[in-house]
Amino acid sequence: MRPRLQRLVDRGDAWIVDRPGRVVLAFLLVTAVFGVGLANVSTETGTESFSEDLPEQRALDAVTDRFEDPFDPDPQTTQLIQSGENVVSKPGLVRMAEAQYRLAERPDLRVVSTRSAASTVATRLDPAATTLEAQRDVLRRAPPDAVRQAVRETAAENPAFVRLLSRDFNRRSATASATVAVVEHDVPGDPAEQGETGELTRIQRTSQRVVATVGGDIRVFGAGIINDEFSTVIGDSLLVVIPAAVVLLVGFLLLAYRDLVDLLLGMVALGTTIVWTLGFMGLVGIPFSQILIAVPPLLLAVGIDFGIHAINRFREEKTTGADRETAMRRTTDQLLVAFFLVTATSVVGFAANLVSGLPPIREFGVVASVGIVFAFLVFGVFLPALKMYTDDLRERYPGVPTFSQAPLASAESTVGGVLRVGVVVGRRAPLAVVAVALVTAAGAGVYATGVDTTFTQEQFLPPEETPAYLASLPEPFRPSEYTITRDINFLEDSFEASEGDQVVVYVEGPMTRDGALESMARAGDDPPSTFVRDGRRAEEESIVTLVRFHAARDPAFAALVERNDADRNGIPDENLDRVYDALFASPVGDAAETYLTDDRRSARVLYTVQGDAVDAEITADARAVADKYRYRATATGEIVVFQAIADLIFESAILSLALALVGTGVFLVVAFAALEGRPSLGLVNLLPIVLTVTFVAATMRLVGYSLNAFTATVLAMTIGLGIDYSVHVVHRFVDELDAGSDPVTAATATVVGTGGALAGSMLTTVFGIGVLVLAVFPAIGQFGVLAATSVVYSFFSSMLVLPAALLLWSRFVGRETTAAGQVTTES
Template sequence: MLDYQKYIDILDDWIVNRDKTVVAVFIVTTLILSAGFGMTATDSGTSQFTDGVPAQEAFDEVNDNFEREPFGEGTGSTTLIQKDQNVLSKPAILNMLEAQNRLTQRESQDVVGTTSVAQAVAQTLDPDAETLPEQIDAVEAASQSEIKSATRTTLERQPAVAGLLSNDLNREEPSASATLTTVTHEVSGVSSSAGTEGSSPLTPIQQEAEFIVSSVDGDISVFGSGLISAELSSVISDSLGLVVPAAVVLILFFLIIAYRDPFDLLIGLVSLAMAIVWTFGFMGWAGIPFTQMLITVPPLLLAIGIDFGIHAVNRYREERVEDVEPTPAMRTATDQLLPAFFIVTGTTVLGFAANGTSQLGPIRDLGFVASVGIIFTFLIFGIFLPSLKHFTDRQRVRYDLPEFSIAPIGSEDSAVGKSLTIGVTIARRAPYVFFALVLVSTAAMGAYGTGIDTRFTTEDFLPPEENPGYVEVLPEAVAPSEYTVTKQINYLEDTFESGESDTVTIYVEGSLQDGTALEEIYRANQDPPDSFVTAGGSADTTSILTVINRYERASPEFRQLVAQNDQNGNGVPDQNLPTIYNALYDSPYGDRAASYMTDDFTRTRVVYSVESDASQQEVTDDTRAVADEFRMEATATGSVVVLKAVSDVIAESAYISLGLAILASAAFLFFAYWLLERRPGLGAANLIPILLTIAALAATMRYLDIPFNVLTGTTLSIGIGLGIDYSAHLVHRFSEEYRGDVGLLEALDISVRGTGGALAGSMVTTTSGTGVLVLAVVPILGQFGLLIALSVLYSFVASILVLPTSIVIWDHSRGTLGTLLSSSQSRSVN
């Protein structure tokens, strides 16, 4: 057996004989790490989750090669949403033109162009009205009947204009309740990712645009990626503003009950604060940005820190209540707790670190930061807190300061202690029946939990359309902002859905000069899958073929050229393609051709319209199936496909990290108990409650319809880390008690009453501290907080109820195995 005691004795010596030095070192380290706070950047966008995803990489290539801004590179757009009884009336059209004009005249807006129904109608009234002031004059000079006539003409001549009008458009008596206007700004650094950026150069422009547009009559609002980015950033600060005070109040309340001593309470709070400072200071020094996912780290560190703190103080009090002096009492406490803290820290770190296998950077960052934070927590609560506690108690004795309470939680005669022995009673009376019931329940809940859905959308990170009811009663100083983005997104989807359908893209790479290249595109458009929009039996698509067909209708010479090179008469040229391409690029349709095919004829995109009510899964499967029909290299992409790819990565990460966490934790537990106690089987007993907890958590997620997303996808592996915390403390305490003349059930009873009491206090405090995440403005954070709180609750219940039976089964199996081995040896001798 490893003589680990000598290392603990070294730590004991520092803790009890050099406590002032230890405290000073930790304070200096805190000051150094705290400087990292000012270095921490914030990344609140969702595009961070799409980085490195193959579908996003293809999407980036499509945007780089084909998405040419109508006003050139380095531009971004803002959408104006106008609502009115009739946005096609003369007053409404004038209001929209005035809003466009005021934005254009403001130099800071850097407007390079605008597009609206109002402009189109004005230019129908006066084709020479090219500027916004001239268009305003044209509309002011026209009567309402002239405007109606001009609107009908505009809708007939420019069908695309209808896409800027709401679904309730009446073409006969032109009217609509809403319209969209696009304002293009000259600005660099605008992302084309399927997600949203955490910061956007459009944010200040669109925030100013809101102020400018508000000065115009009528109901006109501003919408754009810059405002979405601003709200994403605001959501983080608002969530922290709600969660942190609530967590502090609840944690403080329950810690007062757990410690019942102002000195111990202060020591615990200082240690918790140090764990947070160390972790986030380290992030600043390491250059790791603060994201939405890392909002979850403080509650997790608080969960572990509270547990360690209550255990340290409680175990120390168990000795002090027997009139043992502070120094020997602390030595005894740390002798038992440091190995237990080591086991808990090792398994918890493995649970978090398992997320390092994820393809998504933010999930890897969460695993890494949380793992580092847990190690810091171990150092602070395993060394600093006992040192500070020992120093404080020595000063109490020296200066005769009062002791408020030294009674541990869950003492033998307390109500808490008596209520915690239910599991021991079950283990004494019917261990095998109860164990079989646990195994069946675990298998049943695990099987049910495999049906958890997986989702990833930008809306996951946006606040709800309406703030929760509790927000209304909060003081104005802490109440979150009034959010509008989600409401506008929903309004746009409901109001303009018919004007603009979802699309997917197939990115094709290869020699497009080969005779079969265009035929491949043509064949892929035939017999489209169910999720694709159809037109005349073929897929509703735009591609280089679309541009060729349009130029054919406009140019008899080009039509003849195509016909001469169409061998099978299906309207698709299949020879001399470079000649056709060159003629197309030299025509007025050259720019449009360049938006679908590169000028070296090696890459092209085919854009398909898909049903708006089709699921991500259906659209992605169908798009990939169509891409597989190409002989050239073809990649399915587009925002729908990218988001589904991220969902797949989330699910894959969740299951892989869960499997790794279980295997790594099992290996660590077996090794640790073999190394420390020569009882590796205790590792198996330790795992049983954890497997039950994970199965129950997965079943709860499915029952409550909580999907795997970038946050909740980590809860199962994190649940292992947190759950082992509870069972490891009990198992290690049992191994310490189960020596000499102490019987099995007596050792279990002592362990449950002593350590179980600390576990109860830790559970109540931790579930409250992590559960307050449900107050976060973003529902995804609320789901995560609920699941973490449930994982702690389930872990506690499983440890108290199931672990005693697991240990009894383990002990019986040892005896059975020993008997079998003895019998085998006896037969061999005979």
């Protein structure tokens, strides 16, 4: 190492070895500061944070704000989902009317208005029934035949009524299996804001209890319940994942440390790292989202890796006969540099996610990067100082038992013999080993190009049914009962208004100008293949279709349309203001509000799409149709928004991976040039990482995983996790060369000594991250599987391929040791 850098390391060694008590005290004070931030950590749930910057989402928000739709998740409303009977029979309608009445009678529920099929039928029976109590009483008194006839007549005249009923509604028999009612609340502030969702959740949870007193199958659904369950799933996942990780890691640490005091020191260091990281989030205002569930197990795994290296290397030095102070100086002298290289390259890998166009992935990059830096400080400085401090106490108070202080592996041990395989094979045919690895990686990379990219709401939802292994857990670890996935699936399966098979075109322009409706109608001519056809036109719902619907049933309105229809195609061309006035004043006026705003400057058009079509093709076709509009038109809807996010996920994954590889390579070249005068070792370091990335990507396709909001970070994260193994191997190899060993002896000492610690850290990391498969929603489980897989690949590539690459480097590039033990310059 260069003298100036060595002096900096020596200064750190001196603080750790000579003043351990002061170092420990300083870290405890900093922990107290971050503990304050820990109390301020908030949560953020759902998919909204992924789409907030997209133009498609802004258009969808405008549609949600300006048009009424019973299936839009308006934060001011509660939906009542009724099923389990003929919901338009007299008993079914009475039940719904009673539920509406009881909710409105509760002042704490802040009910402003309600809308339902029951209310519509009641006013059909008696137009004077304007209150919920009167509507309920009208339905109670009406004969069943009269109710049935009112349902038929209302369905024939009012499309908005039909939209409240399930798609199996039969006009002739007046039957339907489900209906939705909408209850609007006056919630203070903006319920979409984090601070107001608690009030909306209280209202909707209370509404559940009120509705349950009515009888029948009426469920409460809304943004408050969605937010509550999204938040609960984070807590439930952490409540399962963290204890499982701790139990597994304690078990592995017992095997690795084989000493109770060292185990406790490692656990204290792990806890300190977690407190610092979560406290940092609270202090800077980063909310805890679903994707950040991966961070605590990640830090636990990386921290344990650092801890095992620190304790194991200290024990190795002790076996040489060195006293405690000398052994710790040698340990920190080497590991501070190795930990710095690992930390810096890990930060490059995680920070590469900052180029993502999706805010939650950027936040993941920030939190993971900061957490790794904290792990470096805690395990590189705090843990060694704490070890020195406690060992001093053990000497003063010899009653504390000391168990095994032996390192994990030695050249004579079985583990050491297994770890030497890479050196044995690499010594005989190093070029063949590297060539086979590169050819295999190239094939894996080609195969990996078939990985899909997806983004769906289901990836964030709790399960519709809790897995049996989670449901069997005792309290408080058993997950809560979730309803939103069941209700969302029910709405999508049962109602025509499901966003799952529709796209939206949001039109902005003066809709009263002559020809505005003609332009809207022409956009649906000769639709693309992913759109459902109605003859030569796309199947759609819009103000145009409502004009035609009402004209077919109202002769006066039909005459108005005909007088202003120049080409006699049933679409008015002139005097559109008068046409709209008549339409909004008619029985279908409520339906008109779902397609045209009151100021007549914005319109919404719904197109039905093929249920089996690919989302990417649907999105491209929707944008092409929007381009045909006369005014500014934006294709949006759940399919379009989620596809836009999926496109960003793919772009972010590729860009962050490229930046991580390039950034890591540049840093390692510069670092090894500055530290050792051997820049070419930086490139050798990259070999296991390149192999690991390609194998992980190929594994994704092999097991059927897609690039999604969670797994998109894995490829760049593979560099952050995997570089640990190659850096430790290369740095130890250089140390052995500098100590006078020949390349083969240096490689053997590296894979036996450092390899033993790497094997232990690999196992703890795999199981520490692998416990994410226990998370309540499966996307995080996929993340855990892939992260654990990347660690396995990194370990084996560092143990089996990297020794051969280092021997090649020594033969053709590196410094060779002379017989006298002196080192020549790099050739």
